[in-house]
Amino acid sequence: xxxxxxxxxxxxxxxxxxxxxxxxxxxxxxxxxxxxxxxxxxxxxxxxxxxxxxxxxxxxxxxxxxxxxxxxxxxxxxxxxxxxxxxxxxxxxxxxxxxxxxxxxxxxxxxxxxxxxxxxxxxxxxxxxxxxxxxxxxxxxxxxxxxxxxxxxxxxxxxxxxxxxxxxxxxxxxxxxxxxxxxxxxxxxxxxxxxxxxxxxxxxxxxxxxxxxxxxxxxxxxxxxxxxxxxxxxxxxxxxxxxxxxxxxxxxxxxxxxxxxxxxxxxxxxxxxxxxxxxxxxxxxxxxxxxxxxxxxxxxxxxxxxxxxxxxxxxxxxxxxxxxxxxxxxxxxxxxxxxxxxxxxxxxxxxxxxxxxxxxxxxxxxxxxxxx
Numbered sequence: 249x250x251x252x253x254x255x256x257x258x259x260x261x262x263x264x265x266x267x268x269x270x271x272x273x274x275x276x277x278x279x280x281x282x283x284x285x286x287x288x289x290x291x292x293x294x295x296x297x298x299x300x301x302x303x304x305x306x307x308x309x310x311x312x313x314x315x316x317x318x319x320x321x322x323x324x325x326x327x328x329x330x331x332x333x334x335x336x337x338x339x340x341x342x343x344x345x346x347x348x349x350x351x352x353x354x355x356x357x358x359x360x361x362x363x364x365x366x367x368x369x370x371x372x373x374x375x376x377x378x379x380x381x382x383x384x385x386x387x388x389x390x391x392x393x394x395x396x397x398x399x400x401x402x403x404x405x406x407x408x409x410x411x412x413x414x415x416x417x418x419x420x421x422x423x424x425x426x427x428x429x430x431x432x433x434x435x436x437x438x439x440x441x442x443x444x445x446x447x448x449x450x451x452x453x454x455x456x457x458x459x460x461x462x463x464x465x466x467x468x469x470x471x472x473x474x475x476x477x478x479x480x481x482x483x484x485x486x487x488x489x490x491x492x493x494x495x496x497x498x499x500x501x502x503x504x505x506x507x508x509x510x511x512x513x514x515x516x517x518x519x520x521x522x523x524x525x526x527x528x529x530x531x532x533x534x535x536x537x538x539x540x541x542x543x544x545x546x547x548x549x550x551x552x553x554x555x556x557x558x559x560x561x562x563x564x565x566x567x568x569x570x571x572x573x574x575x576x577x578x579x580x581x582x583x584x585x586x587x588x589x590x591x592x593x594x595x596x597x598x599x600x601x602x603x604x605x606x607x608x609x610x611x612x613x614x615x616x617x618x619x620x
Contacts, residue, residue: 305330305420307404308364308394313377315384317392320364322420329356329442330416331363334407336370337383338546338588340476340618341429342411344466346387347458348432349413353391355456356439359448360418363391368402370410371523371615373548373586382585415439418446429467462573463544463590467620471598473539474510474619480523489513493520498528507537509600512617526550527612534614536603542572542593542620543603548586550611556583557608560591562601570594583612 305322314320333349335342353363369375375397384393396402405414408427415424415438424438433455440451460466478484481495488511489501501514516532518525525534536543549556560567560579568577572590575581583589592603 304332304405304414304422305416307401310400311366311394312397313395315381315393315395316390320362320392320394325362325416326420327418327446328360328362329418329439329446329448330420331361331439332405332414332416333363333365334368334402334405334410334412334414335365336368336374336410337380337387338371338374338615339410340463340544340588340620343387343463343588344429344460344620345411345432346389347460347464348435348456350388350390351456351458352436352439355452356443359443359451360446361439361443365389365391365393366396366401367393368396368399368407368410371546371586376586379586383587415442417442463588465620468541468598471539471541472619474543474617476616476618477510477512478523478616479512479520479525479534479614481520482522486511487513489515495520496522503533503535507535507602509537509539512536524613524615527556527607527610530608530610531606532610532612533604533606536617537600538603538617538619539598539600540619541598542590544572544588544590544618544620545605546586546588546615546618547583548613549583550613554584554611555609556612557581558583558612559606559608561604561606562592562594564602564604567592567594583607586613588618 303322305325309319309321311319331349331352333345349363349365352361367374367380373379377395380393380395383389394401405412405422411428413426413435414422415435417423423442426435436455440453443451477486481493484493487493488504488507490504496519498517498519500517503513503515507513513535514525514532515535516527517529518527518532558581560571560575560581562570566577566579567575570592571577571579572593574589575591581589581591591605592601594601
């Protein structure tokens with residue numbers, strides 16, 4: 249550990265002392281690695297090209313709303329070390345970084361660190377301020393949140409990814425960034441060095457220890473062979489129902505006789521829309537062949553305030569010990585809000601499995617599968 253920290257410290261000494269331009273570079277970056285050196289195979293990226301519009305911190309003045317704090321301006325943040333965390337509340341990659349960001353905000357607050365979560369939505373329902381407020385409360389996000397529903401701050405930072413961390417020194421300069429999961433110890437050491445530059449004292453150098461559970465637990469990268477897949481026709485892959493999708497038209501779909509790994513299909517009366525699939529009649533099913541410890545589905549009721557019941561099967565059987573936090577051992581659950589649901593967390597050994605979810609009521613919308 250000490251040798252590793254010395255090596256990281258040497259890198260940081262060169263890194264944060266370099267010109268700012270060395271860090272605010274083209275955002276077509278290589279995939280990140282975890283702090284243990286394991287290559288992370290997936291990086292959650294926006295499909296839209298970035299457009300620079302104004303100075304980074306100055307763009308905070310154009311946030312739609314502030315939660316947990318009055319509005320914070322570049323002037324108010326002068327002489328503070330600022331960590332900007334771009335997030336969207338259904339992103340599993342961001343959720344797995346949250347324990348660290350939360351811990352840094354708490355540990356270094358008195359030394360002058362200000363963590364700002366910039367909520368930049370991916371799906372349309374994530375622009376709903378009530379949904380964002382609920383997520384902030386349910387997820388225990390207690391640091392300031394700038395609501396960036398029109399991606400004004402996002403574009404000012406030329407950002408493309410969820411999650412993305414931008415490290416800003418006490419003079420308001422972006423000194424480093426990190427995209428995706430991992431590199432937590434290095435990120436924390438950068439925070440420490442920027443605080444020391446700003447004159448902070450009494451900095452505890454040992455990295456935070458987190459006990460991440462549920463959705464926030466680290467992925468099982470070694471057994472992860474399924475990547476994020478959207479269900480709307482704009483970005484989906486490997487749709488295998490016979491006849492393909494009929495965009496924006498109600499249609500009765502059937503499951504194929506067999507799904508190959510990472511293929512998915514529908515059964516029942518569905519409408520495949522641009523960013524989601526919508527169930528028109530009860531008892532519609534989604535099937536997905538996957539290889540991962542965890543399976544998540546971003547979904548919700550089409551009509552706010554309604555409930556849609558569902559049942560999950562794995563290889564044709566109730567999940568039992570492989571059930572996720574949003575379903576019981578018999579596979580029963582219900583959708584009451586638009587969010588990410590963990591439906592499978594299976595014990596070892598991890599193998600190819602066929603997941604099926606049947607919605608017992610109409611009115612469900614599903615947006616994306618993610619895995620861990």
